[in-house]
Amino acid sequence: QFNNITLDSLLCRETSYTTFLPERYKNVTLVTRAIVTRILFKGTQAVGVEYVQGKNKYSVGVENEIVLSAGAIATPKILMLSGIGDEAELGKFDIDVVVNGKEVGKNLHDDLFVSAGFSIPENKPVPIYPYSLAPAVIFGSTTNSNLAVDIESSVGVGTLKGFLGPRNSFWLWPNVMHLKSKGTVTLCSDSPDDAPLVNPAYLSEPGDIESCKIALNLGIEIGNKSSLSPWRKEQIAPKPGTDLESYIRETADTTYHYCGTCRMGYDENSVVDTKLRVRGTSGLRVIDASVFPLPITANTAAATMMIAYKGSDIIIQAP
Ligand SMILES: Cc1cc2nc3c(=O)[nH]c(=O)nc-3n(C[C@H](O)[C@H](O)[C@H](O)COP(=O)(O)OP(=O)(O)OC[C@H]3O[C@@H](n4cnc5c(N)ncnc54)[C@H](O)[C@@H]3O)c2cc1C
Numbered sequence: 001q002f003n004n005i006t007l008d009s010l011l012c013r014e015t016s017y018t019t020f021l022p023e024r025y026k027n028v029t030l031v032t033r034a035i036v037t038r039i040l041f042k043g044t045q046a047v048g049v050e051y052v053q054g055k056n057k058y059s060v061g062v063e064n065e066i067v068l069s070a071g072a073i074a075t076p077k078i079l080m081l082s083g084i085g086d087e088a089e090l091g092k093f094d095i096d097v098v099v100n101g102k103e104v105g106k107n108l109h110d111d112l113f114v115s116a117g118f119s120i121p122e123n124k125p126v127p128i129y130p131y132s133l134a135p136a137v138i139f140g141s142t143t144n145s146n147l148a149v150d151i152e153s154s155v156g157v158g159t160l161k162g163f164l165g166p167r168n169s170f171w172l173w174p175n176v177m178h179l180k181s182k183g184t185v186t187l188c189s190d191s192p193d194d195a196p197l198v199n200p201a202y203l204s205e206p207g208d209i210e211s212c213k214i215a216l217n218l219g220i221e222i223g224n225k226s227s228l229s230p231w232r233k234e235q236i237a238p239k240p241g242t243d244l245e246s247y248i249r250e251t252a253d254t255t256y257h258y259c260g261t262c263r264m265g266y267d268e269n270s271v272v273d274t275k276l277r278v279r280g281t282s283g284l285r286v287i288d289a290s291v292f293p294l295p296i297t298a299n300t301a302a303a304t305m306m307i308a309y310k311g312s313d314i315i316i317q318a319p
Pocket of ligand 1 (some may be wrong): 034035036037069070072074078256257258287288290299300301302304
C-alpha cells in the first residue's frame with residue numbers, strides 16, 4: 001500500500017474509496033460536504049452528532065453508538081470541542097468538561113524525511129513519471145540491525161509529478177521512523193471553524209537528530225556508489241561539506257504519518273481502551289490513526305485500514 005493506493009485481485013491500482021465504496025451498502029447514508037462540529041452528550045453518554053453543512057447547523061441523534069474517524073489532527077479537536085480533553089486546556093475556552101482526558105491531543109507522532117539529491121548529466125534521458133509516487137523504496141536501520149528497521153527511503157527522480165527541484169536529478173528520501181519526539185494538538189479557540197494548534201515538536205528529543213543524520217548519510221552513501229556514477233554528475237543536496245544537523249533542521253519534512261493523539265491502551269490515561277471506546281464515556285469509539293499507541297514501521301494508511309477492519313469486528317461482536 002502506497003500513497004493511499006491499494007491493489008485489487010488483478011493487481012490493478014485502486015484508491016481506498018474505490019476499494020470500499022461505502023454507498024454500495026444499503027444501510028449507509030452518506031452526508032457529504034458536512035463538517036462535524038461536536039459530539040453531543042447526555043452526561044457521559046454520547047447521544048448525537050452536531051454538524052454544519054453550508055450555512056446550516058444540524059444535529060442527529062444515535063440509537064447505538066458513534067464512531068469518530070476524523071484523523072489524528074481533527075479527531076482530538078472534535079473530542080476537545082465536545083468536552084473530552086485536559087480540563088486545564090478546555091478551561092481556557094470555557095468548554096464544559098465531560099471527561100478530563102489528559103492525553104487527548106498529546107502523543108502526536110510523525111515520521112520525518114530527509115533528502116539526499118544528485119544531479120544527472122544533461123545527456124542522460126530521465127524517464128517522465130505521470131505520478132508523484134517514488135518508484136522504489138529501500139528499507140534500512142539506524143542501528144544497522146535487521147531486527148530494527150526504522151528507515152524507509154524513497155528513491156525518485158526530478159521528473160516525478162509535482163517535484164519542484166531540478167528535472168535532471170535523482171534523490172533518496174530516507175523517511176526516519178520511530179522518532180522519539182512527541183507533539184501536541186490543542187485548541188486555539190472554542191470555535192469549530194478555527195484550525196487546531198499543531199506542535200509536532202520535531203527533533204526536540206535527544207537522539208532524533210542523530211537518527212536523521214544516520215538516515216541521511218545512508219542516502220548520501222547510496223547516491224555516491226560507484227555503480228551510480230554514470231547517472232551522477234554531482235551531489236547537490238546537501239552540498240558536500242554542509243553541516244548536516246543544520247541541513248536537517250532546515251529541510252527535514254513531514255511524511256504526513258500523524259498518529260497517536262488519542263492513544264489506545266490498557267492504562268487509565270490512554271484515550272481509548274482496547275475496544276477503541278473513549279474512556280469515561282459510553283457510546284463513542286475512535287477508529288483512525290489517532291489511536292496508534294506507538295509509531296509503526298511503515299506508512300500509516302494500511303495500518304489504519306487494519307484498525308478499521310478490527311474496529312468493525314469489535315462493533316459487530318459487541319453485545
Ligand atoms: C499527502 C499525503 C500522502 C500520504 N501518503 C501515504 C502513503 O503513501 N502511504 C501511506 O500508507 N500513508 C500515506 N499517508 C498517510 C495516510 O493517508 C494516513 O495515515 C491515513 O489516511 C490516516 O487515516 P485516518 O482515517 O486516520 O485519517 P484520514 O484519512 O485523514 O481521514 C479522516 C477524514 O475525516 C474527515 N474529517 C476531518 N475532520 C472532519 C470534520 N470535522 N467533519 C467531517 N469530516 C472530517 C477528513 O476530511 C478525512 O476524510 C499520506 C497522507 C498524506 C496527507
